[in-house]
Amino acid sequence: MPAIYWAAALLGLTVLISYIYIERYTVIVRKYTIPVRNLPEGFNGYTILHLTDLHGKRFGRRQARLIRLIRNLNYHVVVLTGDLVNKFWPDIKPAMELVKKLTGRPVYFVPGNHEWVTGFKAKEPLAQFGVRIIDNKAEKLFQDGSHIWIVGVDDPHLGRDRLDQAVAAVDDSAPRVLLAHSPGIFPGAVRNQIDLVIVGHTHGGQVRIPLLGALVVPGQGLFPRWDYGIYKTGRTTMVISCGLGESDLPIRFNIKPEVVLITLVNAKGKFS
Helix, strand or coil, X not given: CCHHXXXXXXXXXXXXXXXXXXXXXXXXXXXXXXXXXXXXXXXXXXXXXXXXXXXXXXXXXXXXXXXXHHHCCCCCEEXXXXXXXXXXXXXXXXXXXXXXXXXXXXXXXXXXXXXHHCCCCCHHHHHHCCCEECCCEEEEEEECCEEEEEEECCCCCCCCCCHHHHHCCCCCCCCEEEECCCHXXXXXXXXXXXXXXXXXXXXXXXXXXXXXXXXXXXXXXXXXXXXXXXXXXXXXXXXXXXXXXXXXXXXXXXXXXXXXXXXXXXXXXXXX
16 A cells, blocks of 8 residues: 555544544533523522533543633532443542532432442442432422422432432422433433433433434433433423543544533423
């Protein structure tokens, strides 16, 4: 083969490797504004920082780049929806380097499948850092004398979720925000009149084809029903984040890692 073809092949490979690296380590901030009916006035404009699926990945030494990005954001509460670790290298240090810097605001956590596959070794360290683990539970979240409900379920991907048990603790009509690792919880959330569902797990497919989206998602197979972004049925809105890390293959294409800011606003009009 002529040298020019070898040079072209090498250049193409270099460009591809560079692109994959940039896709994996360029973190974007994705913002959503979600109307919620009966939202207390104190929560109008309330912003949730959603982090998910770190999978033991580091963004700079001791997560310095990621922490710097987060410190420049305005938010009221942090929610972590599982898979802080990776089953192939279950080191909890990268996750704890991040979590210990999420200070000054409430932090809630629900576990994912990689937590359980690796024995949920992060449970005690999370509690030591003041993180609220809400697995099949519900708690009131207060702001300016009013409250909403934070409902959390254990990992739906492994069938550990008990949504009926969690919502049994909800004793008034205040809005309900559900934290879960994977989007399979959505039909149950609709039945239980959840206002907002926040999940991860899908990684947005990790590889997204323009105009088609994700080809495959764990637990859903080819051409998944719920892969990324916003889904809505009746009063229930679900937001799926593509997360920060990767699981089986260290590849991202057309779907950069992200942190998500979800701002709650008073809904106008009626819901079906």
